[in-house]
Amino acid sequence: MTDAPRADQATLLTYALTTVPNPLTTSPPDVKPGNEDENSYADIDLVISNSGSTPVRCSKIAIVLPVGTLAQDLALTGEGISAYVEPDSGWTVVDVQSDVLLAVPTAETAVFPAAGAEGSSKVRFSLAPQSGESEVTVDGLYLTLRRIMVSDKAGVARIGIEEWATQEGPIPGTPSTTTLDVAKFPFRSGADPAPGIGRALVALTSQGGPPATRVAANAPVRLEWHHLRGDSHELYMDGSRVTDAGIAGGSKYDVPADTVRRDTAFALKTVTPTPDGGFVVRWDHLTVCVTDQTLDALTVSGAFQANGSLTTGSAGETKFNHPVSVLNAKKLTATGELRVDGNASVGGTVGITGKLTADGDVQVNKTFKTGTAGESVFYHNVTVYTPAKLIVGKDMQVNGSVTGTLKVTGAVNAGGDITRGGKGVLAHYDTISMSNTEKGGYLYAPVMDYDGDRGYIFRWKPGGPVSNGYWKIERNRTTAEAAPDLPSAEDTPAATEPPAGG
Structure with a gap:
């Protein structure tokens, strides 16, 4: 950094300044609303000391800044400047203060109007010793004007x-003056481009909150980045x-809630013109973990x-395109419908609390058992192949044939x-x-x-049954099998009419 030279030798004290940044660049013209930090801001550091061999007594020092829109003006406005x-x-x-700068010693006041809409004006800063006068010997003063x-x-x-100030005698009523030159160079966007160096994109849980390295699904996320003059972002x-x-001229974006549903990658593109x-x-790239x-798919x-x-x-x-195994004596439970379009092979027990619908075959290699409640209803034929049997351990109700x-x-x-061939079976x-x-x-x-x-026992030849011609069938054995020595009706030959009274 280079100190600005002193304009003349009228003052008794020595003055030098430097700027931050150095060199200064002008604010770009026609700054549009919504573009952040597009104006150029600077700080001035001023040091004051006695470079001579004779002590100097000083009662007040004023710093005057040119304010306006001309090339010889330093500041666009006097508002917002802080002095230390x-x-x-x-x-x-x-x-x-707003529109006015008041810089006073303990005993007096100076008024400094801000820059007007047209032409140039001045902003004054007055420094004074608290006791009214002070001798400046080895120690100096340091003044900072910010923003x-x-x-x-x-x-x-x-x-x-x-x-x-004076070296001897009373302090004069008229101040000694000098000037310090400050150069302002044109604004050149991207004058020192560094491709690949981004704008420090960061994700936060909220404004001023901690980094959003891991958030819940659908939680809001705030993105912030560093914006420089001339940047255009995507x-x-x-x-x-x-x-x-x-986003284009800004430095932040609030991702709405119900947006980040999974691990999400963000990319910030910054385009900066060159001279x-x-x-x-x-x-800039970052990923927020959820x-x-x-x-949508996995x-x-x-x-x-x-x-x-x-x-x-x-x-x-x-959908499963491979076998599904249920291990460690756990159950595969279907509380709704379980649909099997192909073959279902069950080697163990199937417990179903709802409905089992099979459009294809259901094959049971072992025992098929139902519970004590409810019923098993078949709307199609049930075939038991030999030598297997259909064993009914309790009552069997057959509503059809x-x-x-x-x-x-x-x-x-x-x-x-009970009928056989459409005719009743005697019981x-x-x-x-x-x-x-x-x-x-x-x-x-x-x-x-x-x-x-x-x-x-007579036969009633006229035809129909008579009142004393009804007979009751009684079962006289405890087994349903016929006696071994009793021939069946088909094996008994027809006999002639027995003799009367025989």
């Missing part, structure tokens, strides 16, 4: 110095550019392990008639009428008896 002095124990300086909005025209601005996420008007008419492109991610090439519950949504379906041979080792309890205690198949006529028991122990 060291040592502050013996000297005073008054900070800038000066630099003029938008290149040129040399002269800072005025007014000094009330922000990308989820494969597309974020269309927000404040030769070109441009420099810089990129704890409970929501994914493909796992290796093993997939879920240590907690695995819950799917109500829409869509879960039984085709083929039915072998029952226990009792058959029929609440209605224990049934009452029947019997007619002769050859001669016709129904058998009946007449009133007269043959003797005291026996009675007659």
